[in-house]
Amino acid sequence: MDLNTVEDLVPTADPADYRPGDAWLAGGTVLFSNGSSTLRRLLDLSSAGWEPLAARKDGLEIAATCTIAQLYGFASAPPTAAADWPALDLIQPCCNAFVASRKVWNVSTVGGNLCTALPAGPMTALTAALDGQALLFSPDGTRRTLPVTELVTGDSETSLAPGELLRSITLPASALSSRSSLRRQSLTSLGRSAVLLIGRTDPSGLFVLTVTAATVRPVQLRFDRVPSAPELRAALDAAIPSSLYHEDVHGLPEWRRFMTEQLSEEIRFELAGDPGEGTP
Numbered sequence: 584m585d586l587n588t589v590e591d592l593v594p595t596a597d598p599a600d601y602r603p604g605d606a607w608l609a610g611g612t613v614l615f616s617n618g619s620s621t622l623r624r625l626l627d628l629s630s631a632g633w634e635p636l637a638a639r640k641d642g643l644e645i646a647a648t649c650t651i652a653q654l655y656g657f658a659s660a661p662p663t664a665a666a667d668w669p670a671l672d673l674i675q676p677c678c679n680a681f682v683a684s685r686k687v688w689n690v691s692t693v694g695g696n697l698c699t700a701l702p703a704g705p706m707t708a709l710t711a712a713l714d715g716q717a718l719l720f721s722p723d724g725t726r727r728t729l730p731v732t733e734l735v736t737g738d739s740e741t742s743l744a745p746g747e748l749l750r751s752i753t754l755p756a757s758a759l760s761s762r763s764s765l766r767r768q769s770l771t772s773l774g775r776s777a778v779l780l781i782g783r784t785d786p787s788g789l790f791v792l793t794v795t796a797a798t799v800r801p802v803q804l805r806f807d808r809v810p811s812a813p814e815l816r817a818a819l820d821a822a823i824p825s826s827l828y829h830e831d832v833h834g835l836p837e838w839r840r841f842m843t844e845q846l847s848e849e850i851r852f853e854l855a856g857d858p859g860e861g862t863p
């Protein structure tokens with residue numbers, strides 16, 4: 584699509600440079616697909632030079648500009664610092680949940696996926712499920728951190744203020760130490776995710792289920808142990824009113840609700856380890 588009103592491409596990662604009519608440009612796969620008749624300048628993040636991934640003792644920092652291809656490659660050969668993080672196994676299935684060519688993978692970014700805030704955004708699913716904390720830089724020089732579950736607030740809606748820049752997402756080591764289970768459902772074999780669920784249990788026994796794609800924004804349920812099937816079902820009902828289920832050509836809300844219940848139970852059963860465990 585054309586961006587006929589854009590007059591300038593500014594290489595910067597400094598939010599102080601932002602003015603109304605600007606947009607941050609990462610991989611550009613959304614900006615150039617959707618087009619615009621109002622944008623005046625693109626603030627090009629490709630000059631930022633941020634290290635795409637940094638594994639430390641306390642967690643994994645993913646730069647907003649990390650591409651899907653870089654993230655996938657990291658999971659193929661994680662560094663020694665990440666040796667004890669079984670939840671890295673979630674990375675490649677989440678990358679594969681992109682309905683996109685290698686060409687798109689090579690340029691589209693983790694940050695761009697979160698800021699686009701599609702319900703089916705697989706990077707939203709991954710980072711929300713692993714308790715990701717988003718680091719945000721504001722044009723007035725202030726910084727704040729926000730859980731990914733609060734950054735993505737609806738279908739194409741975020742809590743970003745005008746000009747605010749997503750710098751990185753940090754996944755804590757406690758979440759990365761979890762055992763995990765993922766289920767994805769789509770109406771067609773190569774279709775967009777209509778339901779994308781990730782469950783995990785960490786070494787303390789905490790059970791976390793994150794619902795994405797089925798709902799317009801991420802919904803997370805947390806239990807101090809693996810719940811029973813009725814407990815999980817009741818918690819899903821309480822947390823997700825009908826209006827929160829997403830409706831588009833990729834699936835009716837009633838079907839998404841049904842699949843969410845079915846697949847959540849599969850995840851619960853798998854993570855319980857023992858079919859008897861977690862039952863009332």
Ligand SMILES: Cc1cc2nc3c(=O)[nH]c(=O)nc-3n(C[C@H](O)[C@H](O)[C@H](O)COP(=O)(O)OP(=O)(O)OC[C@H]3O[C@@H](n4cnc5c(N)ncnc54)[C@H](O)[C@@H]3O)c2cc1C
Pocket residue numbers: 606607608609610611612613614615616628647648680681682683684687690691692693694695696697698699701703704705743747748749750775
């Ligand atoms: C063929 C094709 C298939 C696709 N398939 C999928 C799919 O299956 N699932 C899916 O979720 N998406 C899909 N997309 C959409 C898109 O590729 C992804 O959401 C991608 O991750 C967006 O990243 P980007 O770097 O290209 O974002 P850009 O296009 O550069 O930016 C997208 C938006 O985010 C803002 N933004 C980007 N980075 C930042 C930042 N660091 N801070 C603040 N704002 C920022 C931009 O200003 C813009 O509004 C697809 C796109 C194409 C063209």
